[in-house]
Amino acid sequence: AQKVTQAQTEISVVEKEDVTLDCVYETRDTTYYLFWYKQPPSGELVFLIRRNSFDEQNEISGRYSWNFQKSTSSFNFTITASQVVDSAVYFCALSEALLSGGSYIPTFGRGTSLIVHP
Amino acid sequence: KAGVTQTPRYLIKTRGQQVTLSCSPISGHRSVSWYQQTPGQGLQFLFEYFSETQRNKGNFPGRFSGRQFSNSRSEMNVSTLELGDSALYLCASSLTGTGAHEQYFGPGTRLTVT
Numbered sequence: 001a002q003k004v005t006q007a008q009t010e011i012s013v014v015e016k017e018d019v020t021l022d023c024v025y026e027t028r029d030t031t032y033y034l035f036w037y038k039q040p041p042s043g044e045l046v047f048l049i050r051r052n053s054f055d056e057q058n059e060i061s062g063r064y065s066w067n068f069q070k071s072t073s074s075f076n077f078t079i080t081a082s083q084v085v086d087s088a089v090y091f092c093a094l095s096e097a098l099l100s101g102g103s104y105i106p107t108f109g110r111g112t113s114l115i116v117h118p
Numbered sequence: 119k120a121g122v123t124q125t126p127r128y129l130i131k132t133r134g135q136q137v138t139l140s141c142s143p144i145s146g147h148r149s150v151s152w153y154q155q156t157p158g159q160g161l162q163f164l165f166e167y168f169s170e171t172q173r174n175k176g177n178f179p180g181r182f183s184g185r186q187f188s189n190s191r192s193e194m195n196v197s198t199l200e201l202g203d204s205a206l207y208l209c210a211s212s213l214t215g216t217g218a219h220e221q222y223f224g225p226g227t228r229l230t231v232t
Contacts, residue, residue: 033218043206045223091161095217104217105174108161 004094006109013082014117021077021112023092029053032096033104034068034075039111040088048090051075082116089113120145122211122224130230136197139227143190143211149173150192151221152184155206164207167192168215196229204231 003026013019025034036048049059051068059066063080079086089111095104123142131137143150151174152164163176167186184194190211196203206228210221 035220037223042225043208043228044225045208045210045221047220047222050220097217104215105163105166105176106217106221107163110160 004092004107004109006090006092006112008112009110010113010115012115012117015084016081017116018078018080019082019114019116021079021090021092021114023075023077023109025073025075025092025094027073027094027096029096032094033106035093035095035106036066036075036077037091037093037108038088039091045091048077079114082114084116084118087114087116122209122222124207124209124224124227126227127225128228128230130232131199132232133199133201135199136195137199137229138193138195139207139209139229141192141194141209141211141224143192143209144222147211147213147222148190149212149215150186150190151210151212152192152194153208153210154178155208155226156204161208164194166215173215199231201231203229205229 005024032053034051037045039045049066056068065078067076091111092109093106095106097104125140149168151166153161155161165184166174170186181197186192206226208223208226210223212219212221
């Protein structure tokens, strides 16, 4: 079984604040993939990042950065100097291979709603 | 490159009816997956099609079915609609597969069952 926990249901910040969205996952597989997606009010999920279980290197993309720690089973997402346009629901997802077939099916966390006030 | 398109965007149906939703993936993408999103259950995987074959299926009743055509376009069908089927149905396409690679989502079809 796999599970993704995004304990923060909603976060409210003021523009230019830094904010970290937490994601904790559970898996018994050694090979798995982690993702972050953004869902703005329009409804369309937008892919942000993909990580495989063998790559623990942190990544920075502009104001976005990701911290992957296998020791704590966490894949946290930080937005630096938040902007109003960052307001959205952010989903963390985990894909692990099924016990048979080797196919990967993603499980999404419940999402964290980020509200950035001007 | 055009993104994933879904039609219709909004749909209102009556309990007991059936509905068909359509999804056109990004050109060149062979994998199409469907998800149901509700406030109560969140985002749940319905099924994935790859090269016209259903490759994976989530934990949904048989009333939910789908298919994929040779041009990779996909349809999903829900028969005997129930009130609980009211949801945002999202389609996502991927180059080679659902779980191991990033997916590109469409805007969704908002289904309301009355």
